[in-house]
Amino acid sequence: xxxxxxxxxxxxxxxxxxxxxxxxxxxxxxxxxxxxxxxxxxxxxxxxxxxxxxxxxxxxxxxxxxxxxxxxxxxxxxxxxxxxxxxxxxxxxxxxxxxxxxxxxxxxxxxxxxxxxxxxxxxxxxxxxxxxxxxxxxxxxxxxxxxxxxxxxxxxxxxxxxxxxxxxxxxxxxxxxxxxxxxxxxxxxxxxxxxxxxxxxxxxxxxxxxxxxxxxxxxxxxxxxxxxxxxxxxxxxxxxxxxxxxxxxxxx
Amino acid sequence: xxxxxxxxxxxxxxxxxxxxxxxxxxxxxxxxxxxxxxxxxxxxxxxxxxxxxxxxxxxxxxxxxxxxxxxxxxxxxxxxxxxxxxxxxxxxxxxxxxxxxxxxxxxxxxxxxxx
Numbered sequence: 001x002x003x004x005x006x007x008x009x010x011x012x013x014x015x016x017x018x019x020x021x022x023x024x025x026x027x028x029x030x031x032x033x034x035x036x037x038x039x040x041x042x043x044x045x046x047x048x049x050x051x052x053x054x055x056x057x058x059x060x061x062x063x064x065x066x067x068x069x070x071x072x073x074x075x076x077x078x079x080x081x082x083x084x085x086x087x088x089x090x091x092x093x094x095x096x097x098x099x100x101x102x103x104x105x106x107x108x109x110x111x112x113x114x115x116x117x118x119x120x121x122x123x124x125x126x127x128x129x130x131x132x133x134x135x136x137x138x139x140x141x142x143x144x145x146x147x148x149x150x151x152x153x154x155x156x157x158x159x160x161x162x163x164x165x166x167x168x169x170x171x172x173x174x175x176x177x178x179x180x181x182x183x184x185x186x187x188x189x190x191x192x193x194x195x196x197x198x199x200x201x202x203x204x205x206x207x208x209x210x211x212x213x214x215x216x217x218x219x220x221x222x223x224x225x226x227x228x229x230x231x232x233x234x235x236x237x238x239x240x241x242x243x244x245x246x247x248x249x250x251x252x
Numbered sequence: 253x254x255x256x257x258x259x260x261x262x263x264x265x266x267x268x269x270x271x272x273x274x275x276x277x278x279x280x281x282x283x284x285x286x287x288x289x290x291x292x293x294x295x296x297x298x299x300x301x302x303x304x305x306x307x308x309x310x311x312x313x314x315x316x317x318x319x320x321x322x323x324x325x326x327x328x329x330x331x332x333x334x335x336x337x338x339x340x341x342x343x344x345x346x347x348x349x350x351x352x353x354x355x356x357x358x359x360x361x362x363x364x365x366x367x
Contacts, residue, residue, distance in 0.1 A: 025258035032303035039322035055323035078338030
C-alpha cells in the first residue's frame with residue numbers, strides 16, 4: 001500500500017473511530033459530577049478496614065491485589081523478553097570499549113559532574129526507599145519507588161563510566177532480585193492460605209493507621225514489588241547500555 | 253467542561269494513531285503509541301474525578317475538606333502506566349534489533365529488505 005493510500009484509508013477509519021469515540025464518551029456521566037458507588041464505598045471503608053491512609057495502595061495491593069500480581073508478572077515477562085531480544089546474536093560478541101585502544105585510558109568525568117552524580121544518586125536511593133516504604137501512608141509504593149531506585153544507576157553512569165556502573169549492577173544479583181521480588185508477591189499471598197483464609201488476604205497485624213508499620217501485608221507487598229521493579233528497570237538499563245557499549249559485530 | 257475533558261481524550265488518541273500510521277521512524281512510532289496510550293490514562297483519571305475533590309489520601313484531612321476522587325481509577329491508571337512502560341521497552345528492543353538487521357528504522361523501506 002502506498003503512503004498516500006494508507007493515509008486516505010486512515011482518514012476514513014479515523015473519522016469512523018472519532019464518531020464512535022464521540023458517541024461513547026458522550027454517554028459518560030458529565031465530568032466531575034460523580035464517582036462510582038464502589039469507589040465511594042472503598043474510600044469510606046479502607047481506612048477503618050485496612051488501617052491505611054492511601055486508599056490507592058489499599059486497592060492496588062489488597063482489595064484488587066490479584067490484578068497487581070498479574071501486572072507484576074507482565075513487567076517480569078517484559079523484562080525477560082527484552083533480555084532475550086537484546087542478547088548478543090550469533091554474529092556478535094561482547095567486547096569492552098577500552099579493549100580497542102589499550103594505550104589510551106578513558107578520560108574521567110569532570111569533578112563537578114562526579115560530585116553531582118554522587119549527590120543525586122544517594123538522594124535518589126533515599127527518595128526511592130522513602131517512596132516504597134510509605135506506600136500505605138502517602139502517594140507512592142513499590143512501582144513508583146522501584147523506578148526511582150533504578151534511576152540512581154543511570155545517574156551513576158552519567159558521572160562515571162561503563163566499568164564503574166557495571167560494578168553497581170551485577171547481573172546475577174539483579175536477575176535474582178527480579179525473580180525474588182516477583183515470587184515474593186506469591187509467597188505473601190500464600191500466607192493467607194496458610195492461616196485458612198483466601199489467597200492474598202490481609203492476615204498480618206494491621207497496626208495503627210498513619211504509622212509507618214501499618215496496613216498488614218500492604219507494605220510487605222510494596223516492598224517485594226519495589227525490589228522487583230528496581231531490579232527489572234536496572235536490568236533494562238544495562239541491556240540497552242550493553243547494546244551501545246559492549247555488544248559488537250564479530251570481526252572475521 | 254465535559255466536552256473539553258473528553259475531547260482531549262479522543263484528540264490525543266487519534267493524534268497518536270495518526271503518528272503511528274504516518275511514522276517514518278520506528279522509535280518515533282513507539283513514542284506515538286505512548287501518546288495514544290496516555291489518552292487511556294487521562295480518560296481513567298477523568299472518569300474518577302469529582303469537582304472540588306481531593307486525592308484519596310486521608311492524611312491531615314482538615315486542610316482538604318470535601319469529597320475524595322475515585323481511588324479505583326487511580327489504581328487502574330497505575331496499572332496502565334506500568335503496562336505501557338513494558339510495551340514501550342519491548343518495542344524499543346525490537347527497534348534496536350531491526351536496525352541491526354536491516355540498517356534502517358523507516359517502516360516503508362523496511363518492507364523491501366529480505367533476510
